[in-house]
Amino acid sequence: MRQYLRNTWDGIYTAFVGMKITFKHLFTRAVTIQYPEVKVPMVDRARNRLYVNIEDCIGCEQCSKACPVSCITIDTVKSTPTDPVGTTSNGKKKALWVTQFDIDIAKCCFCQLCVFPCPTECIKMTSVYEYSEFERESLIYKFASLSEAESAEKKANYEKFEAEKAAAKAAAAAKPADQNKTE
Amino acid sequence: MYEFLNELLGNQILAMLLTAAVPLVFILLFTLFAVWLERKVSAHMQDRLGPMRVGWHGSLQLIADFLKILQKEAPVSLEADKPLYNFAPVLVFAGSFAAFAAIPFSSKLIGSEIELGLFYILAVSSFMVIGILMAGWSSNNKYSLLGAMRSAAQIVSYEIPTALVVLGMIMLTGTLSLTKISEMQTSSFWNWYILGGPGLSLSKFLLIPFMIIGFIIIYISTLAEVNRTPFDIPEAESELVAGYFTEYPGIKYAMFMLTEYANMFAVSAIVSILFFGGYQSPVGYLGNMLGIHWMIPFEQAFWFISKGLFFVFVQIWLRWTLPRLRVDQLMALCWKYLIPYAFLNLIIIGIISLL
Amino acid sequence: MALKTERMVLNMGPQHPSTHGVLRLELEIEGELVTKVTPHIGYLHRCFEKHCEAMMYNQVVPYTDRMDYLASMYNNWGYALAVEKLCGIQVPERVEYIRVIMGELQRIASHAVAVGTFGLDIGAWTPFLYLFRDRERILTLFEMTCGARLLYNYIWVGGLSHDIHPDFVRMTREFLESFKPTVTEVNNLLSYNKIFIERTANIGVLPLDTAINYGCTGPTLRGSGLAYDLRRDDTYSIYNKFDFNVITGQGLQGTLGDTWDRYYVRVQEMLESVKIIEQALDQLPAEGDVQSAIPKRIKPPKGHVYTRVENPRGELGYFIISDGNTNPFRVKVRPPSFVHLEIMDDLTRGHLISDIMAILGSIDIVLGEVDR
Numbered sequence: 001m002r003q004y005l006r007n008t009w010d011g012i013y014t015a016f017v018g019m020k021i022t023f024k025h026l027f028t029r030a031v032t033i034q035y036p037e038v039k040v041p042m043v044d045r046a047r048n049r050l051y052v053n054i055e056d057c058i059g060c061e062q063c064s065k066a067c068p069v070s071c072i073t074i075d076t077v078k079s080t081p082t083d084p085v086g087t088t089s090n091g092k093k094k095a096l097w098v099t100q101f102d103i104d105i106a107k108c109c110f111c112q113l114c115v116f117p118c119p120t121e122c123i124k125m126t127s128v129y130e131y132s133e134f135e136r137e138s139l140i141y142k143f144a145s146l147s148e149a150e151s152a153e154k155k156a157n158y159e160k161f162e163a164e165k166a167a168a169k170a171a172a173a174a175k176p177a178d179q180n181k182t183e
Numbered sequence: 184m185y186e187f188l189n190e191l192l193g194n195q196i197l198a199m200l201l202t203a204a205v206p207l208v209f210i211l212l213f214t215l216f217a218v219w220l221e222r223k224v225s226a227h228m229q230d231r232l233g234p235m236r237v238g239w240h241g242s243l244q245l246i247a248d249f250l251k252i253l254q255k256e257a258p259v260s261l262e263a264d265k266p267l268y269n270f271a272p273v274l275v276f277a278g279s280f281a282a283f284a285a286i287p288f289s290s291k292l293i294g295s296e297i298e299l300g301l302f303y304i305l306a307v308s309s310f311m312v313i314g315i316l317m318a319g320w321s322s323n324n325k326y327s328l329l330g331a332m333r334s335a336a337q338i339v340s341y342e343i344p345t346a347l348v349v350l351g352m353i354m355l356t357g358t359l360s361l362t363k364i365s366e367m368q369t370s371s372f373w374n375w376y377i378l379g380g381p382g383l384s385l386s387k388f389l390l391i392p393f394m395i396i397g398f399i400i401i402y403i404s405t406l407a408e409v410n411r412t413p414f415d416i417p418e419a420e421s422e423l424v425a426g427y428f429t430e431y432p433g434i435k436y437a438m439f440m441l442t443e444y445a446n447m448f449a450v451s452a453i454v455s456i457l458f459f460g461g462y463q464s465p466v467g468y469l470g471n472m473l474g475i476h477w478m479i480p481f482e483q484a485f486w487f488i489s490k491g492l493f494f495v496f497v498q499i500w501l502r503w504t505l506p507r508l509r510v511d512q513l514m515a516l517c518w519k520y521l522i523p524y525a526f527l528n529l530i531i532i533g534i535i536s537l538l
Numbered sequence: 539m540a541l542k543t544e545r546m547v548l549n550m551g552p553q554h555p556s557t558h559g560v561l562r563l564e565l566e567i568e569g570e571l572v573t574k575v576t577p578h579i580g581y582l583h584r585c586f587e588k589h590c591e592a593m594m595y596n597q598v599v600p601y602t603d604r605m606d607y608l609a610s611m612y613n614n615w616g617y618a619l620a621v622e623k624l625c626g627i628q629v630p631e632r633v634e635y636i637r638v639i640m641g642e643l644q645r646i647a648s649h650a651v652a653v654g655t656f657g658l659d660i661g662a663w664t665p666f667l668y669l670f671r672d673r674e675r676i677l678t679l680f681e682m683t684c685g686a687r688l689l690y691n692y693i694w695v696g697g698l699s700h701d702i703h704p705d706f707v708r709m710t711r712e713f714l715e716s717f718k719p720t721v722t723e724v725n726n727l728l729s730y731n732k733i734f735i736e737r738t739a740n741i742g743v744l745p746l747d748t749a750i751n752y753g754c755t756g757p758t759l760r761g762s763g764l765a766y767d768l769r770r771d772d773t774y775s776i777y778n779k780f781d782f783n784v785i786t787g788q789g790l791q792g793t794l795g796d797t798w799d800r801y802y803v804r805v806q807e808m809l810e811s812v813k814i815i816e817q818a819l820d821q822l823p824a825e826g827d828v829q830s831a832i833p834k835r836i837k838p839p840k841g842h843v844y845t846r847v848e849n850p851r852g853e854l855g856y857f858i859i860s861d862g863n864t865n866p867f868r869v870k871v872r873p874p875s876f877v878h879l880e881i882m883d884d885l886t887r888g889h890l891i892s893d894i895m896a897i898l899g900s901i902d903i904v905l906g907e908v909d910r
Contacts, residue, residue: 008520011732012399018504018727022228022664030232031671043678045700047685068597111600111691112699125685229667325548329570329891412661413733421556421659422892504727506734507661509892510570 042127047110049128050103052143056088056122059096063114063123071107072114075100077154080161088120097158099151101143106136187291202295206283214444217495218245224496225503255433260323263430267321272431272438275314279445281307286452287362289462289483300361301349304453305342308408311442312338315417315427318439322430330426333510334410334417340517341407341414347525348401351532352376352457355390361453365461372465377458386538393531398458400525402494405450407513409443412502416510451494455487462487545573548891552581556659556895559905563882565894572894575886577879582909590869595621595695595836598869603689605871606907608651609850611644611680614693616847619774620856621695623845624838632826633697634776639710639818640680640692641775642811646717647676648850649757649804649811656801656899657728660737665728672720675713682706696832707819714812721808729798729805738801739792742885742897746795752884753877756852757807758901761787761800768848780817782810797900804902837864851875851902871910875903 033040042048064072076096079085085094114123133139146154188198219234219242226233234241259265285300287293297303312335319331355376356364367381368374377394379387407414418426428439455461462483469482508516548565551557560581566574586605590598602613615637622629650673654666677687682703684692692699728734744754749762759766767784769777785806787799838860846855852874859868878901885897 007732008524011520014730014732015501015505018731019500021723021727022500022504025230025664025668026224026227028230030227030230031674032231034232034235043682043685043703045682045685045703066597068593068600109600110686110689111603112685113597113600113691116699225663229664230671231667325546333570415661416892419661419892421661421895424555503664505662506657506728506731506737507892508733509737509890511890512733512736 042129044127046127046129047112047125049105049126049131050108050114050141051124051126051128052101052103053122053124054098054101054143054145056090056120057098057101057143058088058092058094058120059098060119062117062119066113066117068111068113069107069109071104071109073100073102073104074098077151077158079154080157082161083154083157088122090120092120097146097151097154098144099146099154103141103143104139105131105141106139203284206280206286209288210280210283210441210445210448213448214441215245216492217444217447218440220492220496221499221502224499228500228503249437252433252437257433257435260430262323264321264323267317268430269435271314271318271321272428272435272442273314274317275311276438276442276445278308278310278314279442279449281310282449283445285361286449287365287456287462288487289480290362290366291480293362296362297360299359301353301359301364301453304361304449305346305349308446308449309338309342311446318431319427322427324430326423326425326429327427330417330419330423330429333423334427336510337410337414337416337513338408340514341404341521344400344404344517344521344525345408347522347529348397348404349457351397351525351529354529354533355536361456361461365456365463368460369463370467372460375458375460375463375465384538386535389535389538390532393528393535394458396524397528397532398454400521400528401457402454402497404517404521405454406498406501407517409446409450409498411447411498413505413508414513415502415507416513419507421507447495447498448491451491451498452487454494455490459490461490543568550894556655556898558655558898558903561879561898561903561905561908563894563898565891567891570890570892572886572889572891575883575894577882579876579879579905579908582905584910586910587869587871590866592865594864595838595866598866599694600689600691603691604906605873605910606849606851606854606875606904607688608904609644609648610688610690611640611692612847612849612854614690615641615775616845616849616854616856618693618695619847620843620845620858621836621838624841624843624858624860625695625833625836627696627831627833629696629831630826630828631776632823633828633831635818635822636698636702636828637693638775638777638780639815639822640683642814642818643676643679643710645811645850646808647673649808650676652850652899652902653724653728653801653804653808656896656902657724657734659895659899660734662728662731662734665724668720668724668727672713672717675716679706679710679713682709694832695836697830698828701828707822710815710819714815717812718809721805725805729802735791735798737892738796738798738896738900740796741792741889741893742797742900743793744795744800744881744885748881748884749795752881754852754881755877756849756874757785757800757803758852758874758878758881760785761803761900762795763787763789763799768846768853772846774845774847777814779821780814782814785810797896800900800902835864837862846872849874851904851907852878871907873907873910875905875907879903879908 059074059076061074064074077099079095079097085097087093112125115125188201189195192198222233222244223240234244237243237247259268282304284295285297285303315334316331319327353359356367358364368376372378374381377398379390379394410417428436431439464482464486468479471479545566545568548567549562550565551562552560557563562578562581564576564578565572586601589601593601599614599617602617603610605613650669654669657665680690681687683706684690684700744758744762746762746764749759763786765784765786770784785803787794787803789799790802791798840860840862842857842859844855844857846853853872854874855872857870858866861867881901882898886894889897
């Protein structure tokens with residue numbers, strides 16, 4: 001009987017305790033915000049969309065090797081002495097034309113492992129987080145600054161240079177042989 | 184109101200239709216407001232903002248939702264018992280709509296001034312059980328079936344404590360007419376039955392604690408009858424997904440929602456009529472003071488709706504505070520706690536009223 | 539003549555509001571009474587263990603994040619500890635302190651979800667959102683430190699990806715101060731509520747011997763009354779420097795080892811974690827490079843290693859076999875959630891459908907970890 005009355009009392013009392021708490025919260029400030037109008041400021045270390053400053057990229061492919069989901073595809077062509085690539089912003093001489101630098105952001109897992117090994121700090125994570133697309137293809141970001149024609153040209157250049165070099169080498173190799181012969 | 188309209192229009196059918204339309208419009212408007220209230224109250228209780236986009240502070244959100252729901256395709260499962268499936272939401276809504284016929288919104292605004300108003304409401308609201316069972320059975324979904332079974336057991340059980348408290352009130356008032364019960368508690372909140380009813384005898388003061396107990400019992404049991412948390416076991420979303428209306432899409436689902444909110448108001452109205460003077464103002468009428476007598480019914484409607492809304496607010500408040508009971512505990516609460524207390528209360532009220 | 543009856547099979551999940559992810563429970567019911575529960579798993583299987591074999595050691599860390607996504611820090615930490623043990627790397631003291639702070643913050647965040655969703659399963663919405671509000675603040679602390687809110691990739695082999703933010707200590711202290719009242723509030727609103735007690739006490743009683751036989755760990759085991767905590771009993775990192783209690787279930791509201799006990803162990807553990815973080819913040823060395831011990835290229839010697847940490851859910855173990863290459867030969871995880879899911883059938887037999895939700899919530903599984 002005692003337990004019975006106690007249960008009744010507990011049931012009513014604890015309900016009122018709870019109601020008091022929720023009533024108090026009725027007048028506290030809401031913590032949610034109206035998202036598209038009000039936005040949470042991103043912290044400076046925010047890890048969102050990847051950005052590549054292609055001017056500084058030396059095409060070392062360290063980022064694509066570090067990526068655990070292989071979302072970075074890089075293709076490079078060696079430069080020729082007659083057509084140098086230029087230097088990075090910190091004065092490093094670039095030796096490679098970056099003909100392709102694609103990041104499939106749909107695959108990206110935002111782990112930031114690609115950012116740490118970059119020697120020129122050209123790949124970084126920005127605080128842009130609103131970049132949804134209707135097509136999956138639009139999520140493949142192409143960072144390479146060279147157009148296809150230019151890439152082809154650089155490639156041809158390099159091949160030509162290589163061919164010339166090989167020819168020169170062959171010529172150089174042939175020459176001493178000739179000299180030997182004459183002697 | 185029907186008599187008034189009948190005289191005015193001279194056409195019985197038209198008068199009937201108009202009389203019936205008033206509660207329907209009221210239910211729609213009330214649902215519009217109550218859903219908004221529920222969303223906003225729950226949001227602010229949880230430190231959220233709730234809907235903010237459509238209209239001022241999301242006040243038109245439900246209209247947007249309703250438009251969306253109207254456009255929805257209404258697929259019916261192949262295994263469903265189609266006639267029953269389609270009829271169930273109508274029946275459920277009819278049950279709760281019928282109850283509104285006898286609810287006096289003011290001394291003039293009442294659908295049907297029947298002598299057995301209280302009895303009629305109690306009887307007609309259990310009509311819903313059939314609709315719910317139909318919905319659960321015809322959906323051919325296990326969750327729906329379980330929800331319907333729970334609901335039927337729950338509503339039938341909780342009729343008993345409600346009826347016992349109502350019985351006590353009938354003993355005190357001597358009438359089943361809701362208008363008459365309201366008229367007895369006229370002129371001041373001092374005459375409300377929660378404070379022992381009219382008069383200034385000893386029995387009035389003796390009655391007060393038992394009236395409060397009676398009020399709590401009827402409030403809890405009506406809460407259970409309309410399937411609100413902590414008694415929303417038939418539609419417990421963490422167990423049964425959505426209970427008996429799991430399979431209902433679009434407008435049929437909206438009917439169930441409408442029923443839920445209509446019921447919330449109906450039971451709040453009954454509680455306020457029995458214990459809080461119904462449409463009577465707690466302090467007196469502005470119309471009497473100013474001598475404008477046609478204003479009084481409107482004031483009465485205002486007080487009635489305010490009281491109803493207050494109890495709806497408490498229902499919402501409880502919903503966002505309390506966890507849900509289990510089905511056997513729900514039955515235990517009814518049979519082991521509410522009914523014995525209601526019985527005791529009934530006997531004591533009987534003894535006191537003899538004094 | 540007896541009425542012909544048969545048991546109804548009810549499929550709960552994989553799409554169900556309270557199966558905590560994509561778990562499918564096959565219930566055999568007689569009316570509301572459950573006679574058998576068969577959990578079906580695998581809906582979230584992502585081949586974590588096989589993936590690891592194709593990854594370099596440091597590339598595995600982002601994958602560990604995605605196992606127990608409510609306690610990513612701990613997954614990172616357990617893996618880092620295993621590889622460090624394999625390579626014999628000593629990490630600086632400051633790193634250890636930051637790891638402890640992050641781990642314990644993660645424990646609070648994870649328990650907050652566990653406690654909140656448990657309330658949600660019982661039908662109480664509001665405490666869940668109060669706890670989520672505070673969890674968001676923890677996530678902001680994490681975001682400030684490493685840039686991500688959920689999948690951190692923060693604790694690396696030999697160090698950390700970033701040093702803490704200059705404001706971190708101050709903001710953490712502020713958070714801890716504001717968190718204590720929340721726990722009291724949740725206790726008043728939920729833990730001591732009569733309906734909640736009725737729903738959870740004496741439900742899903744897990745006797746201690748059953749718990750041990752099934753290999754339960756963490757709050758699930760402690761709820762049954764055994765004070766077994768790897769932080770104390772198999773100390774790793776610098777947990778021996780802190781003063782904290784190992785919370786056990788007391789059977790306060792019913793039988794020892796019921797769902798209420800498991801739930802309450804988590805509530806109290808949040809406060810213990812607050813205590814640990816406060817001590818760690820006091821003792822945190824001011825200076826020190828958090829990346830000094832990170833090896834350039836991780837190439838452990840041949841061998842194998844098993845380490846375990848006290849994940850918010852229990853014992854999280856990593857077993858790594860190295861064949862001397864840059865990739866692990868085999869990574870095996872001992873997930874606490876998977877082990878705990880096995881006791882479902884034992885716990886739920888003879889209970890009602892509503893109790894399934896309470897029991898499932900009280901053992902606090904994360905399907906990402908069960909399926910990996």
